[in-house]
Amino acid sequence: MRRTERLGLVAAIMALLAWSGTGCTVIPPTGPVTLNDISAGDPLGKPFQRLIPIGPRPEWGIEDTIRGLQAAMAAYPDDSSVVLEYLTPTARATWSPAGPVTVIDDAFTVALPAPGDGSEIVQTVTLKGSSVATIKEDDSYVPAAGQWERPYELVKAKDGGYRVNALPQGLLLTSSDVERAYRSTNLYYLNRSTEDRLVVDRVRLRMKPGERFAQTVLERLLKPPTEALKDAVSTSFPIGTTIESVTSGEERVVINLSGPLDPLDLSAEDAVRAQIRYTLNNNDVAKGRTIELQVDGEQYSVDRPGSDEHWLDDSGDSAYYVSQGAIRYLGKDTSGAYVPGAAGEPRGGYSKFALSKESTALVAAVTSTGISMAPLTQGGRWQEVIHGEKLTAPTWHRDGSVWTYDRDADVLLRYDPAAGRGPQRVSAPKLDGLDVTRLRIARDGVRVAVTTGKNTVQVGALTGEGPGLVLGNLQLLTTTEVGFEITDVAWADDEHLLVLAQSKDGQILNEINVGDGETVGVPLKDRLESVTALDDRVLAAATTEKGTKILELNQDRQTWTPQIDSNAGTPLFPLG
Structure with missing residues (x-):
């Protein structure tokens, strides 16, 4: 829990x-x-x-x-x-x-x-x-x-x-x-563009006397997602699917479905199983039990505890940090070692680094003339891929593309290294005329956090595909108190965003559930420059008299432990 x-x-x-x-x-x-x-x-x-x-x-x-x-x-x-x-x-x-x-x-x-x-x-x-x-x-x-x-x-x-x-x-x-x-409930749908990753949608469901909560949850899962994810996710359940019954024994839950599910479509079967498993397990219902799916009383699929977890893959969990413009590993056996290629060579003029997923091993950074990219391989060199003098920090999509917002041209840009062409514009009509200061794509490849001005965070979703791709569904997440300015934001997991804000009197770091706005404050002692996170791990760069050090938030979520004591800079996680 x-x-x-x-x-x-x-x-x-x-x-x-x-x-x-x-x-x-x-x-x-x-x-x-x-x-x-x-x-x-x-x-x-x-x-x-x-x-x-x-x-x-x-x-x-x-x-x-x-x-x-x-x-x-x-x-x-x-x-x-x-x-x-x-x-x-x-x-x-x-x-x-x-x-x-x-x-x-x-x-x-x-x-x-x-x-x-x-x-x-x-x-x-x-x-x-x-x-x-x-x-x-x-x-x-x-x-x-x-x-x-x-x-x-x-x-x-x-x-x-x-x-x-x-x-x-x-x-x-x-x-x-x-x-x-009511109970806070996480529903899981499919990433619409790739359908290889689950996306969480948080709702409040009313308990129904005489009906098990598991059935209440599954019946809601068969309905469309909330407005926040409209047209951004899909489902593996064909129209007409219904929940006939939900029963359980000591070690097994049996869910009898009815509808046009095709038992020969193995990819759909895997997705149906994943949507049900994660929806039930992440709401502490049927956790640890084998889930048997039936269609009209005939066995359709069986999901056992410990099954493949690729549906919530975050594409790597290695940690890194920046020192004197070079990227170094942050780990027990490799801490301090430089990554291969030009990205591991100390240099000036590069800032606001971002890492792609580990399987592609690419880094992007802001320079005085635009955004440059380099592979983390021997012989890898920096190459400018997006030109502009007022670009937000780069952010990676899980499909391998890097994104930024051109504040001069008031346009959202996407560069795909595999496409063999320059950056493409992405429609974002709700951002027109706003002072966009940051852009962060969540690891699910759907949600996008956008900061505007000094103190406002909105969360939207990527809808459509190809030329029809749109950043829409924008909803206000938080506005800081008067006197505070947002200095950094980072996705912790698919549903929680870390927001770091600074005033003349101090700092606050809040973890906000983007589904229902639930906010938990994280205690601070040192002055933080930046923050990054991946699931339960939170890293931050803190200013000291000796320079900058890297801190990690402990499991008690109350205290911090130094990881690098000096000469360190921004910590990084893949797709962070």
């Missing part, structure tokens, strides 16, 4: 405790109650508490009625009838639960109208709180911030209580509601 997942579990428990303590303000002693619908011991399930709501009571005032309505909204997908009890016929005819789910902080307030003479037929109140997020209809979780408020109109009921006569569209949930009933 990743560190961030452990933190998320603790937060969920604390939120549940907070919810159970605050719900008593509007609920009589008999309700609502919570029931364990899914046992923690179910290998295909996830434990959660189901909320049983109650309808409005004659003795309730305006605030109790509003809070009861909100609690009923939290349980709406399990029991849709109770919410309607709070609404007048007029509200029932106009209100719809469809659309994005609004999530606010638990500590919302109900601003009551000024006391009247008791003759008022209609009372208008305002719910006020802090925005937390929106859960969109594609199940993506989008963090939000700032103050939130919405008006609700109530009328006196014949029984002496109140009913809601007008309210905003959609469901309103609190943070605790989401922690109780």
